[in-house]
Amino acid sequence: MKKTFKKPKLLTQMIGLISIVVCFTVLFVSAIFYSMIDEMTEEALGNQAMTVAKMAAQKERIIQAFDDPNPSVVIQPIAEEIRKSTGAGYVVIGNKENIRYSHHIEENIGKTMGTSSSRSIHKGESVIYEGTGISGSAIKAKTPIYNDDGEIIGVSSVGFLTNEAKKRIAEYQFKLFFFSLFISLLGVTGAVIIAKRVKKLIFNLEPEEISFLFKEKEAALESIRDATVAVNNHYQVTSINKRARELLKDQIELDGKIINDRLIHMMESVITSKKSMVNQKFLFGHQLYMVDGSPILEKEKTRGTVLTIRPVSEIEKIEEEVSVIKSISDNVRAQNHEYLNKLNTIYGLMTLGQYDEARSFISDEVKERQDTVVFLTSSVKDPFIAACLLGKIHRSKELKVQLDIDENSNLSYIPPSFDTKLFVTILGNVIDNAMEAAIRLKEAQAHVNVSFTDFGSDLVFDIEDNGPGIPEEYQEQIFKEGFTTKEGENHGLGLAIVKNTLQKLNGEIYVSASNSGGAQFTIVIPKESNRE
Incomplete structure (x- = not known):
């Protein structure tokens, strides 16, 4: 049976690799030092010998003793x-x-020196060499001795025996051996500690397992329909799926850093509080999204944030239709509330036997309703815009706001390229804002006036209210995402949606003061605007 080779584990590989590198490095360095110790020791001993020789040659008592009848008595x-x-x-x-005046073996005093001193005596040179004399092999240094007149009168010769040098070299090598052994053991121990530390940090996983987990995580991330992105504490993207790349392409710099101020503020809150934030409304492009943020925790410390971004409508393709349906639903609810109140009034009149008053009340109500419907159907040829305006009239009655539509208004021509489904979102948002502003200031006296015309090359809508108005310095800021004067979260989006949606229709919106002291919004859309 053929045996299969079992690949060693990562821990074993790391310990082996680090240990081999450390041991080979120590051996290599030790070998270099072993070869250098001999040269270094010999050189050091030679320099030391020359220093001692020159010290002796410059001794005043030794120089003066050369004039004595028996110089060795003083010099020895x-x-x-x-x-x-x-x-x-x-x-x-x-x-x-070359006759000795001193020697550590006194019987050699007066005899000729074992090696020639001609270079020092005749040429005045100081020399270092290795030689063998009567004292044995030694590293020697010779230097001339000068008298006070600068004449050479002798030679100073100093030697360090090589057996002493070898003894020193052996001591150095012995110390180097133990030092190398200690470093090797320290390296192997360090290799084991580092390898175990690395294995612990990667949860005792093998490289193949890590690679598989990475691929698995990547596949799982890409399969998520919602946009998902992980960001570190410096707001740089560390992981992102395809949907998020498409959605946030204008919100991320080339180095991977998030630049959207509201997203950064949200991430700061998550990192600081270590708590999740959910259902935060953001506007990306022309669509509204919900963003959830969850902290990435490691040992009770926040290492980053995971953002999950999904459209307000889970079915993106019919998001605009759902918005219209929601608007119609609100209008039906308001209409139902209004009818219930009026039915209660009719019931009360009939119970009291006031039949003439009941007939008159019903007649007036029917006439008012018919007049409104007749006016809208005759003046507004598009059913979506007419339905939106009718719904806002009913909504105004529920809110007790007087909503008037200028009787001279007319919208008889809607070009085929005009997307009325998009436009009713714009119109509904602006009228709702106007009613809210009027209620805040005037309460029961709140009033909103709507007028429109298709005269010329543009469709023009004017919405006026008698609310507090908009200061001139805020007239540009109100269309920025997140800007609001209201309290609470998730405000500051309505007019941002209006502005972005108008861009898709190539339209513009202008703000000015109304005659009643409130604000006037003027929407201008070219008739030949084509949605890209």
């Missing part, structure tokens, strides 16, 4: 003192004839 004790204090193998002082 001084030379021995120098030899013992410096650890030299010998310190020899000789004259120009």
Whole structure:
């Protein structure tokens, strides 16, 4: 049966690799130092020998003793003192004839020196060399001795025996061996600790398992229909799926950093509080989205944030239709509320036997309703816009706001390219804002006036209210996402949606003061606007 080779685990590979690198490095460095120790020791001993030789050659008592009848009597004790204090193998002082005046073996005093001193005596050179004399092999240094007149009168020769040098070299090598062994053991121990630490950080997973988990996470992330993005504490994207890349392409810099101020503010809150934030409304492009933020926690510390972004309508393709349906639903609810009140009134009149008053009340109500419907159907040829205006009339009655439509208004021509489904979202938002503003200031006296015309090359709608108005310095800011004067969360989106949707229709919106002191919004859309 064929045996299969089992690949060693990551921990074993790391320990082995680090240990081999450390051991080979230590061995290599040790070998270099072993080869350098001999040269370094010999060089150091040679320099030391020359230093001692020059020290002896410059001793005043030794120079003066050359004029004595028996110079060795004075020179020998001084030379021995120098030899013992410096650890030299010998310190020899000789004259120009190479005759010794000092030697550590006294019987050699007066005899010729073992090696030639001609270079020092005749040429005045100081030399370092390795040689063998009567004291044995040594590293030697010779230098001339000068008298007060600058004449060479002798030579100073100092030697350090090589057996001493070898002893020193052996000591150095022994210390280097133990140092290398200690470093190797330390390296192997460190390799084990580091390898175990790395394995712990990666949850004891093998490289193949990590690679599979990464691919699995990537596939899972891409399969999520909602836009999902993970961001670190510096607001840089660390993980993102395709849907998020498409949605946030204008909100992320080339280096992967989020630049949307509202998203940054949301992430700051999540990181600081370590708590999730849900259902925060954001406007990306021309659509409204809900954003959830959850902290990435590690050992009770926030390492980043995961953002999940989904459209307000889960069915993106019919988001605009759902918005219209919601508007119609609100209008039906308001109409139902109004009819219930009036039915209660009719019931009360009939119970009291006031039949004439009941007939008159019904007649007036029917006439008012018919007049409104007749006016809208005759003046507004588009059913969506007419239905939107009719719904807002019913809504105004529920809110107790007087909503008037200018009787001179007319919208008889709607070009085929005009997207009325988009437009009713704009019109509904602006009228709702106007009614809210009027109620805040005037309450029961709240009033909103709507007028429109298709005269010329544009469709023009004017919506006026008698609310507090909009200061001139805010007239540009109110269309920015997140800007609001209302309290609470998720405000500051309605007019931003209006502005962005108008861009799709190539239209414009203008703000000015109304005659009643409130605000007037003027919407201008070219008739030949084509939705891209």
